Amino acid sequence: MSTIRVRFAPSPTGALHIGGIRTALFNWLFARSQGGAFILRIEDTDQSRSTDESIQIILDGMKWLGLDWDEGPYRQTERMDRYREHIDGLLKEGKAYHCYCSPEELDARRKAAMAAGKPPKYDRKCLGLKEPVEGRTPAVRFLSLDEGETIVRDLVRGAVTFENKQLDDLIIQRSDGLPTYNLAVVVDDATMNITHVIRGDDHLNNTPRQVQLYKALGYEPPQFAHLPMIHGPDKTKLSKRHGATAVTEYQDLGYLPEALVNYLARLGWSAGDQEIFSLQELIEKFTLENVGKAPAVFNPEKLLWLNHHYIQQADHGRIAELLLDLLKKDGIVAKGNEPDGEWLKKLVGILQERSHTLVEMKDSAKAFLVEEVEMEEKAKTKHLKPDIAPVLTTLLERLKAVDPFTHDGIEKVFNGMVDETGLKLGKIAQPVRVALTGGTVSPGIYNVIEVMGKEQTMKRIEAAVGMIK
């Protein structure tokens, strides 16, 4: 039994897309669950669109999500000799031929065919050519079968039959001498001994041609598994116009990698009723049999719910570090002037359960870190009225005496105030909340006071009383 080898083969032409990383995840999960190898290969044969920066984005994204690879990253541009050999071989055996048609001519003929209701297939104009065409560098086309049918046995879809006459002679080498995707992918998968090609559904139509190429080249085709697409709310292929689709965007939006992984895993795959999976559980439970066939609409709300879940679960220290990064990025915390680590953990502790993202947490944390609170006008006029000033002043006095300055002691002071004044707790708590945080929304007021500390609490309540007068 040969070992299982799978690969993720992105093209470095921009952001690392949600759909792409989902494909990577499924490949990775399959490899890890089967004890196979996961190979990373960069498909950069299109030199006009590939960039090193994009490669870095791919590597960073995969590392962030914890998808480690066993081999690579290989780059196709480093394997040109291999492609050339294969192409020359096909040429020699008459399984490929030179084509001198220009892209413009081809485009015109393709459109004409479509308009006439015919399959937009290459007309083999150059097939019988004996002499080179003057002044043109040829591309190379693969001579495909025009009779019979090619059957793709797909692990998620079953047998898919294509009539060979529908398939045209695809270009395997550009006129600039570089191989095209269809050739490079076949040569690489064959020579890298890839056993399972797991990729997006949008490649299903390429598969019969690739199968023919494998055979023409004398290779055994691998097993195929085509994953359903991820759609936007309008049920079309997920793309930029649907909003955040890049992995880095989710990172910036304050999502935890385990939330994204968990969410993506459940898009097109399931294991009974289970919703929450650790990476380890995913590895244990992942099978291609449980991959669905229908496309899935990307649902940001559910991702948000998962992110909230993982923020609750996460270690306070880890969240504190991530939070600190965001705080610095926003200039709320200056470099060299970081808050105490233990204190920050306490802050995380009270912010955690109401934060769905790290960015949300950062916004709530701001009031605890700035020198001067920004007062929301509406909150101020509603809660900081003259009649509350004496209450705040009394409260201030009593709070001053609380020692240790912790939740329970603070609570006693408030309860005492409620008993004496006959006011409802909310009537006292809200003004204090506004005084301390500048707004009407925050964690429990005793927690806020404790974490803010005696000094800041005094200062801010005093300032509020001053503001009222």
Next chain:
RNA sequence: GUCCCCAUCGUCUAGCCCGGCCUAGGACACCGCCCUUUCACGGCGAUAACGGGGGUUCAAAUCCCCCUGGGGACGCCA
């Protein structure tokens, strides 16, 4: 237009392969109630789906056919 794929709550899905246990289960969202010092969290509850038509069968969400609908591919992109 041609080819290919797909079809269960608004969304992700379980069930389908091996028909009966399905009065179709779970989750997100939404709505209601409870908890409550605000906002959340949490708890409880409700609404909500087998696209249509034909078969096959004692019995179909499950098997077959057609229709419809949706998607994808049709590049010297990957």
